[in-house]
Amino acid sequence: MGKVNLLGLPLGKLEDFFDSIGEKKFRATQLIKWIHQEGQREFSKMTNLSKSLRETLARKCEIKLPEIVSCDESSDGTKKWLIKVDGGSCIEMVFIPERERGTLCISSQVGCSLDCSFCATGKQGFHRDLTSAEIIGQLWLAADSFNQFLKNSPRKISNVVMMGMGEPLMNFDNVVDSMSLMLEDNAYGLSKRRVTLSTSGVLPMLDKLGDVIDVSLAISLHAPNDDLRNSLVPINKKYPISKFIDSARGYIEKMPDNHRKVTVEYTLIDKINDRRHHAKELAQLLKDLPCKINLIPFNEFEGSGYKKVTNTALNHFRDILVSEGYTVTVRTTRGDDIAAACGQLAGNVNDRTKRQKRFKERIQDIQPVKVLDTIGL
Numbered sequence: 001m002g003k004v005n006l007l008g009l010p011l012g013k014l015e016d017f018f019d020s021i022g023e024k025k026f027r028a029t030q031l032i033k034w035i036h037q038e039g040q041r042e043f044s045k046m047t048n049l050s051k052s053l054r055e056t057l058a059r060k061c062e063i064k065l066p067e068i069v070s071c072d073e074s075s076d077g078t079k080k081w082l083i084k085v086d087g088g089s090c091i092e093m094v095f096i097p098e099r100e101r102g103t104l105c106i107s108s109q110v111g112c113s114l115d116c117s118f119c120a121t122g123k124q125g126f127h128r129d130l131t132s133a134e135i136i137g138q139l140w141l142a143a144d145s146f147n148q149f150l151k152n153s154p155r156k157i158s159n160v161v162m163m164g165m166g167e168p169l170m171n172f173d174n175v176v177d178s179m180s181l182m183l184e185d186n187a188y189g190l191s192k193r194r195v196t197l198s199t200s201g202v203l204p205m206l207d208k209l210g211d212v213i214d215v216s217l218a219i220s221l222h223a224p225n226d227d228l229r230n231s232l233v234p235i236n237k238k239y240p241i242s243k244f245i246d247s248a249r250g251y252i253e254k255m256p257d258n259h260r261k262v263t264v265e266y267t268l269i270d271k272i273n274d275r276r277h278h279a280k281e282l283a284q285l286l287k288d289l290p291c292k293i294n295l296i297p298f299n300e301f302e303g304s305g306y307k308k309v310t311n312t313a314l315n316h317f318r319d320i321l322v323s324e325g326y327t328v329t330v331r332t333t334r335g336d337d338i339a340a341a342c343g344q345l346a347g348n349v350n351d352r353t354k355r356q357k358r359f360k361e362r363i364q365d366i367q368p369v370k371v372l373d374t375i376g377l
């Protein structure tokens with residue numbers, strides 16, 4: 001039997017693990033601090049564990065991370081890592097700096113099965129779910145690259161968004177486990193307002209989410225009515241808009257504080273969903289949902305069949321929403337010179353060069369759909 005990878009186990013599961021090998025549960029807290037606060041991967045160096053426990057852990061367990069293949073930095077400071085996971089597939093992770101700190105966008109799946117018509121990730125198909133170790137491992141690798149594990153080193157990663165490759169709620173348990181570690185005081189200790197999950201509307205899972213974790217929520221809406229959304233986000237045929245809005249409202253109503261707002265993501269596509277009547281319909285649709293709206297200009301890529309919104313249409317759309325009383329942000333794309341728009345690489349690492357070329361040709365700074373919305377959060 002292979003070794004147990006302890007990297008992705010949240011506190012409760014790690015306590016169960018120690019219990020199962022006849023150790024006290026408080027060992028879990030010690031180990032989590034070593035891994036996620038000290039960046040230590042070698043059991044032999046975990047000096048507050050007994051020698052025999054360290055030997056047992058070395059025999060039975062491992063702390064196994066995904067592997068960085070490359071890291072590119074944009075002229076605006078945005079960084080993009082290409083990361084290899086078990087089986088040879090690759091995912092992307094992006095860091096978007098803002099003054100002192102910044103936002104890390106991480107992936108939850110290799111590819112995506114939801115096939116939204118304007119999304120290059122969807123066009124690549126679904127490969128597999130990431131494990132919780134592969135999800136939290138992305139944060140570990142980024143923290144390590146910023147020397148966050150060194151004593152007195154400033155914490156550069158202030159926000160984490162589950163907006164990279166994949167639909168997080170289709171990989172529910174692993175996403176929840178890894179977000180628990182992001183929030184855990186003995187691990188990364190991020191505030192619940194600084195960890196955001198973005199979903200296209202997998203409603204049974206969204207309805208369950210608020211029972212197990214408290215993080216910020218973003219919903220990928222992109223259309224104000226079912227006919228249009230069915231053509232852009234096919235999962236809408238199964239879970240229509242009104243139910244999506246109800247579930248999003250239900251999620252924030254479950255939270256203990258009552259100032260919570262959902263971020264509504266709306267990608268504007270020329271002559272598809274950017275007309276004045278769409279803006280008015282959207283304003284009406286969202287009237288009972290505490291929210292802010294993030295408008296994302298679509299960028300063309302080969303084969304998408306869609307065109308970028310014009311500045312005039314974008315401004316009119318925004319003005320209508322603002323006049324209806326909404327807080328609206330318009331996303332500016334960052335990192336386009338390194339194609340750091342979103343976690344979109346998938347497949348075997350051996351195809352990397354070919355895929356990167358295709359990716360750059362197709363995407364430019366497409367992506368909008370997810371990653372860079374974070375600027376508006």
Ligand code: SF4
Pocket residue numbers: 112113114115116119120121122123164165166167200220369370
């Ligand atoms: S927009 Fe999100 S949910 Fe839709 S295909 Fe792309 S990654 Fe998947």
